[in-house]
Amino acid sequence: MKGTILRRLPRATVAATAAALLLLAGCSGGTDPGDEATPSETSATDAPAEVEPSAEDVAALEAVTVTEGAEGADPTLEFEQPFTVSAAVARVITEGEGAALEDGQVLSMHYVVVSGADGTTQGSTYGAEPDRITLGDEKLIPALNDVLGDQSVGARVLLAIPGAENTALMLIDVADARSIPTRAEGEPVVPPAGLPVVALDNEGVPSVKPVDGEAPTELVVQPLIKGDGPPLEAGQTVTFNYSGWLWDGTPFDSSWEGAPFTTTLGTQQVIQGWDQGLAGQTVGSQVLLIVPPALGYGDQERGPIPANSTLVFVVDILAVG
Incomplete structure (x- = not known):
């Protein structure tokens, strides 16, 4: 009863990568991006407490540089390898010039995820359909909600997420934001x-x-x-x-x-x-x-x-x- 996603088949799209990374541990429907998601028995309040990033984490993320790719191609992230952080940390690279983002809006986003260990691409939506998240969703990593909370459509942010095996680096471009009703009307x-x-x-x-x-x-x-x-x-x-x-x-x-x-x-x-x-x-x-x-x-x-x-x-x- 935790808002998990009842999926019939393994997720074949790169949205699985985003879901696995951006949801707090214990709040997503599945334990592996390729597994069939099942209803979770762990509530958002049972998730581990969010750890504040250290000064070293912030400095490491500041050192990452982003180079724009060709039209429809992935941007390139350059950083010293292996890249590690002790806690999720995010920063704004470019502020958006569109409408201000609001909690509860469904955000369309393009992203690329790379491994901090060797820089290999783990998933990308550039040149394909954007993925979507709900801003302010309590299941999202707080660092992402926080960094987007005072931004606008068009914002570009960089997010580092520690993992059991390696840190993931995720570049996100907010393409659109929509306010939708919460219930049926008719x-x-x-x-x-x-x-x-x-x-x-x-x-x-x-x-x-x-x-x-x-x-x-x-x-x-x-x-x-x-x-x-x-x-x-x-x-x-x-x-x-x-x-x-x-x-x-x-x-x-x-x-x-x-x-x-x-x-x-x-x-x-x-x-x-x-x-x-x-x-x-x-x-x-x-x-x-x-x-x-x-x-x-x-x-x-x-x-x-x-x-x-x-x-x-x-x-x-x-x-x-």
């Missing part, structure tokens, strides 16, 4: 009888009252709020808030406890029940999904999700792009 829809009953608190956070009896064997897609935005299509980048429960009402995951979840729909980055059930639903809608095992995790256990589980989700579709 016309309420009265669902048919026999489905789990959904209630919302004052902030829009859902809870469910399970129903007795056997779970459905087919995918159930029931709008609860009909938004007036465009319908979702495969290949679109979509931002959601969601909560998930087992058929008996046991909660296992919720983005409401952290930041909204962004994924690319219809590309097998999430379970099939999401790809199939959310296609065609409109932005601003809230959708109840009941996902049979065949369209979820099948006969494989995923953390607190037992094998052969029917999953119940309430999904708020917040934004596209």
